[in-house]
Amino acid sequence: MLEIKNLMVFYENAIAINNINMKCQAEKVTGIFGANSAGKSTLMYTISGIILDVKKKEEMKGGERITVLGNITFEGMDITWMKPSERAKKGIVLCPERRRIFAESSALENLKIGGYLATKVQAKKTLEYVFSIFPALVKLKGREGGFLSGGEQQMLAIGRALMAQPKMLLLDEPLLGLSPLMEAMLARAIRNINQQTRIAILISEQYARPILPIIHHGYILENGGAVLEGNSRELMENPDVKSAYFGL
């Protein structure tokens, strides 16, 4: 469904993504694991196209030079240079690192803004679905996004992304900074979303443990390069992975 070929991203002369090749299958959960500053977010921003807007703004300001090489295809179409909003229309929706909730809008408004691309019928149906997987959000509808806890914001951010009717959902470190209980709950919710809606999911995490069981295929990222790949079992049994990403 998504295919990345020889992707390289540079911030000035520092390489953030080093010749990555990867594939995400339709209806499957793909994982990306890597330590802090391995390049996970850069990869997510490149797939969703946000990096092009950052690049444009930096060029305008005469700021840092960002270079993107290689190509990304989605459902057979080259999207490497497509605007982020167009990619969202094609079905690639990013739920970004640190959630980026609209802090001054209520939880419900956050979801409604997420439904910008949805028809009335889709928005209504998805809203019900979001409340069914995250019942905790029902009570928080009227609360301002900025006043939600980290876990509540993360549920809201995933819900908001679902409202945009994704075919492929990108989740950048959705468990960052959450309690183990919340981690387990979200991991279950993410698996359920994939199983119930058949939306393909690409998920990045620093610590693989809570996520590894729910992925179908995964990549290990180191210094911007994909050093290892395999299915959930293969990755779990790999001794290097064990020591580096499980803290065993």
Place this chain on the structure above:
Amino acid sequence: MDILIYGIINSFSLALMAIGFTLVYGISRIPNFAHGALYVITGFLVWSLVHLLKLNYVVSIILALLIMGLVGAAIYRFVLIRVRGMATSEIIATYALGLAVLEFLRWGGFKGMTYTLPVFIEGSIVIGGIPVDLQRVIVIAIGIVVVTFMWLFTHFNKIGLALRGMAQDEHAAMMLGIDSDRMAVIAMAMGSMLAGIAAITLLPLGNIVVEAGYNVLILSIAVCIVGGLGSWVGAILAAFMIGFLQIITVAYIQSHFHMVVALLVIIATLILKPSGLFGRQKELEERV
């Protein structure tokens, strides 16, 4: 009593003048320094449609507002899109555009006392023992309608909600399929129409003069800065604060300190609380 009534009227006038400026800034972070010029253009546009094309007043108003919407969209599409994100260039571009238009109008002979728009309804009513022109009552009514409309639009309409998303986090909005340029075009078109609505409501109270362009710009900036850049609730509160301060100054000090109040308020805000009355977006970000 006079102070109360005229304070309210003046506050609504300020809110009307500033709401378009605040909208554009809030959504696309573009300080539209052509805002005052758009206000004056609308006045002359309606005047020309009525007097040169001999159109009906209401038709002229509607036509003028539609044209202003197109003008706003065109300013973004052809000028601002190229300098987007470079604050200094945005200010220079919009200010230059505004200056050029205003000075061109002046050069073209649009000056002095000759150009006026008729009031909507003649006459006056007495409120609490004070006679008030009906046009001033209309200012309040239109003020309330515009503010209510904007509130409903940004809370219940899909585009309005998208505009608010864009205002809060541009990239997060893009990830959801909201196009930044499209939203900015809409914001500029609406901002220009709002400048137009202000002009049409307020100009019948006086003459259409080029100087009004500069005053409207200064007052809009004052309201926007005091309210906390881009905060709509803040802008309305600020309009009331400055509105009453001005009327009190006129009543107890001197009438030509009217504009000085706005300038002093800008300076005081920048020194005491640069984020303005409602500049809380920052605080929230730090909290999370």
